[in-house]
Amino acid sequence: MLIMRMHHDLILTGLLFVTIAGSALAQSATPMDPLPSWNEGKSKAAIVEFVERVTDQSSPDFVPVAERIATFDNDGTLWSEQPLYFQGLYALDRVRKLAPDQPEWSNTEPFQSVLKGDLKGVMATGMPAIEKLIFATHADISGEEFQTSVRDWLATAKHPQTGLPFTKMIFQPMLELMAYLRANDFKVYIVTGGGIDFVRVFSEGTYEVPPEQVVGSSLDAKFEMTNGIPTILKTGKLDFIDDKAGKPVGIYRHIGRRPIFAAGNSDGDLQMLQYTTIPSDAKDNKPGFGLLVHHTDARREWAYDRDSHIGKLEKALDDAPQQGWLIVDMKDDWSKIYP
Amino acid sequence: MLIMRMHHDLILTGLLFVTIAGSALAQSATPMDPLPSWNEGKSKAAIVEFVERVTDQSSPDFVPVAERIATFDNDGTLWSEQPLYFQGLYALDRVRKLAPDQPEWSNTEPFQSVLKGDLKGVMATGMPAIEKLIFATHADISGEEFQTSVRDWLATAKHPQTGLPFTKMIFQPMLELMAYLRANDFKVYIVTGGGIDFVRVFSEGTYEVPPEQVVGSSLDAKFEMTNGIPTILKTGKLDFIDDKAGKPVGIYRHIGRRPIFAAGNSDGDLQMLQYTTIPSDAKDNKPGFGLLVHHTDARREWAYDRDSHIGKLEKALDDAPQQGWLIVDMKDDWSKIYP
DSSP: HHHHHHHHHHHHHHHHHEEEEEEHHHHHHHOOSSSSBOOSSHHHHHHHHHHHHHTTTTTTTTOOOOOEEEEEEEETTTTTSSOOOHHHHHHHHHHHHGGGGOOGGGSSSSHHHHHHHOOHHHTTHHHHHHHHHHHHHHHHHHHHHHHHHHHHHHHHHHHTTOEEEGGGGGHHHHHHHHHHHHTTTOOOEEEEEEEHHHHHHHHHHHOOOGGGGGEEEEEOOOOOOTTTEEEEEEEEEEOOOTTTTTTHHHHOOOOOOOEEEEEEGGGGGGHHHHHHSSSSSSSOOOEEEEEEEEETTTSSSOOTTOOOOOSSHHHHHHHHHHHTTTTEEEHHBOOOOOO | HHHHHHHHHHHHHHHHHHHHHHHHHHHHHOOOOOOOBBBHHHHHHHHHHHHHHHHTSTTTOOOOGGGGGGEEEBBBBOOOOSOOHHHHEEEHHHHHHGGGGOOGGGGGGTTHHHHTTTHHHHTTHHHHHHHHHHHHHHHSEEEEHHHHHHHHHHOOOTTTTTTTTTGBBOHHHHHHHHHHHHHTTOEEEEEEEEEEHHHHHHHHHHEEEEEEEEEEEEEEEEEEEETTEHHHHHHHHEEEOSSSHHHHHHHHTTSSSOSSEEESSSSHHHHHHHHOOOOSSSTOOOOOEEEEEEOOTTTTTOOOOOOOOSSSSSSOOOOOOOHHHHHHHHHHBBSSSOO
């Protein structure tokens, strides 16, 4: 009754008030569970406890909004990464697509193996082969052409085992976690060992993370005016590898402050978790939360850690108990994997 | 009367509503002039016209909030830069401070000239000398130690001619312009040829630009765990020069989308203005605004352009009319220079 009377007055003063009152009413209702795909248990409780602690003004661990930086690895943390990083699958498809214009590839490694579908042959040639594939598919191309190529690929390519589009192989519980942090005024970044230009193509639509909040590995780029038109050209020179000890450096360069929340899933995230959770300065008493997604669910996703060639998790897993990092058990902690 | 009745109801339903209603009422009042230190005239009118055009949903030039990126050069655009970039003055002071522990500097150039106060001698030795000074004062130091050193310097150092602290030699009209853009949901970045680590120390307190929205030149950095404590160490290797053609590259790396508003004051900003105002793709029909601060006020600040060794403005000045870039005449357009 009161609300009806109020609404009557509000309508008289214009639609703006009604809208505001409506959203305020929604906010004053009992909050919905912000993490519905997380099973009740110590992992979910630890996350909620941390977020409540750093956002409670009366808590000694309160962190001002400007300092609420959260960083998420991408491969294996926000989406799957088996049997090969999805960006690697893009590179292989791209080689096949470009092959008709590159006849010499039919007898040059690693292209020859790619074109024969001999993935083991590609992997056997190791990092130099991978680098050759990356340069052949990611360099000497404008930033915009590259974006278009990745966008087109994501729109049609399917995962070889699940048959799903790659952007459907994202982890629903992690989407909820990022949304929960944003609702608590965190600025959420992706800090990926993958290519910054690759991830930026889908980060906003898929994760609600805008391009300016993606940190990643990069090739060098140069700016040119061609016939009066500005172009960013991706060159064949490696600029930065945002992995392992590179992750804190990437964070330092792009963000310029220590995160208070970091999530990863492999030893490539070890240093990011160290940087996030161990104060480097006695004056810095901000709390820090470290989270590791442990791939334990061979039925719904994949199960791997110490012995995996992709997403190897060993040192970070060993260090987690001592450092107080949360190990999320995919099988037990998540009621749902993909959306 | 209506408002009183409404307020009565609102109080019954809790303070939240009152607060919301109050701020909504404030918003519906006649807006104050957002650019009070800009004289009425074509410069101010052009800025307001652009902002209204891109924020008006019914305009063909409407730009969604996520795409409203604005980039500002720092030296000469947001604060003064004469007789030498202020970061250069920091480096000179730092050499003097470190000299007692570096006895060899008393007979080594360029340190010898610095210690003798012979600035012309320093400048005569050119870029290699400047680089030596930068490495001696900005490298082999942790990110945090560097920040502390810059913060301490800014708190006490005075400009050699005005006697003002450097953070008081910022341009009031540009502060208003940045605030005006933010009020219209622009994300405002600094894109500086100066050091990213240097500018980040004061950008938030001085310009309300958080560290993650500063792009600049950088030395390489590495991450180390020392006795279990994480450290970012600035190394003596140049990583990136965010000047001239480097500015669009810095923007591409850090932001990942083309700005729609860019402000500079020298030929170092030419490519940033080209990148901002000339679409590189026929599908990209976002409008772009380019602004050049022209230092024309020898009485209140400095007057220089084509012949200046600092902030040389020649090519961009020549290109401005054809490109439609706004040339802001400091003397005529600004009623106030410093706050």
